[in-house]
Amino acid sequence: MFGYIVVNKPELKFKEFDIYQSYYCGLCQTLRNQYGLKAQVSLNFDMTFLAMLLSLLYDVPTKKVHERCVIHPMKKHDKLLNDCIDYAAKMTIVLAYYKCQDDWMDERKPVKQIYKKMISSPYLKIKEEYPKKIKVIEENLQKINAxxxxxxxxxxxxxxxxxxxxGEICTYxxxxxxxxxxxxxFYLGKFIYLLDAYDDIEEDIKKKTFNPFIKDYQQPDFDERCHALLEMMIARSANAFECLPITENVEILRNILYSGVWSKYELRKMKRSEDKK
Incomplete structure (x- = not known):
């Protein structure tokens, strides 16, 4: 369930995208610094949103570095480093660990089990640091599997x-x-789950794997009903977001919550419409 909380790049100014990219690169650098090269594989846009959100909300001391990296060796670029980005890196490891566990249970792919073992040491340290938070995360992911x-x-x-x-991940x-x-x-999480199910419905039907929308898929108003559910969830999430006293670069975060999160929905809906034709 990664890759849904993204920017709508065409709607951002160049400067705004550079700022967003500096958080993404900062998260990437933090994962490498704290947990090694293996952790960088787990980098995702969803936790970049969290890193930026918390950094702007808490206005923590932030270090900016301007340098090259292995992925971008030709040109120097900005990376932001702070405690909130450290926290986002930890939650990235936690989600990656459980994603591997879930994929292993569903598909039995050895690569998932191997990667889970590779990040098990940092995961266990994070679990010791946030025992109550990880307990809630673990219990609810297990409940989904059940x-x-x-x-x-x-x-x-x-x-x-x-x-x-x-909800647990977003509370710093x-x-x-x-x-x-x-x-x-909480409502962002519900949106992600629903959108992931909507996105995967054809593949799940083909593979005969679980999807909560299978019974509704053949209904003529399937897309409209899913859109209504998704709109309800993201609206509740956005309402809570607007209660937070963020002013600096808030338009980048709004771009993500009001526009970027719909990117994959629109792509899937378009492809589904073309397939039906």
Whole structure:
């Protein structure tokens, strides 16, 4: 369930995209510095959003470096480093660990088990640092797996589990921002789960694997009903986001929440429409 919380690049100014990229590169650098090259494989745009959101909200001391890297050897570029980006890197490892575990259970691909073992040491250290948070994440991901094995397709319960996962991930500290961050993350998590199911429906039908939308897929208003559900979830997430006192570079975050998150939905809907023709 990665890759949905992205920017709508054509709608950003060049300067805005450079700022967003500096968080992405900072997260990449942090993963390498803290956990080695193996951790960089887990880099994703979803946690870049979290890194930027928390950095701007908490206004933490931030170091900017301007340098080349292995991926971009020809040109120097900015990287931002701070405590919030460190936290986002830790949550990246946690999500990658459970993604490998889930993929191994579903598809039995050895590469997933190998990568899980490669990042198990940093994951266990993070688990020691955030025992309550990891416990909630673990319990809800296990509940999703149990529901799927039982072919339990109550969409709100399933999406709610991943909502609680993202709610925990988005809450950085137990402070005045906790409730708004949790609500934003909760509905963002539900949106991600629903969009992932919508995105995978044809493949899941072909492979005969679980998808909560299988019963509804043949309905003539399937796309419209899914869009309504997704719109409801992201609207609740955005409402909570707007309660946070972020002013600097807030338009980049709004670009992601109001536009970027719909990118894969629009691509899938377009492809589905073309296939039907």
């Amino acid at each position: 529901y799927e094995k039982e072919n339990y397709d109550h969409i709100d319960d399933l999406a709610g589990c991943f909502g609680r996962v993202m 500290q137990d402070d005045i921002f906790y409730d708004d961050l949790y609500e934003m993350g």
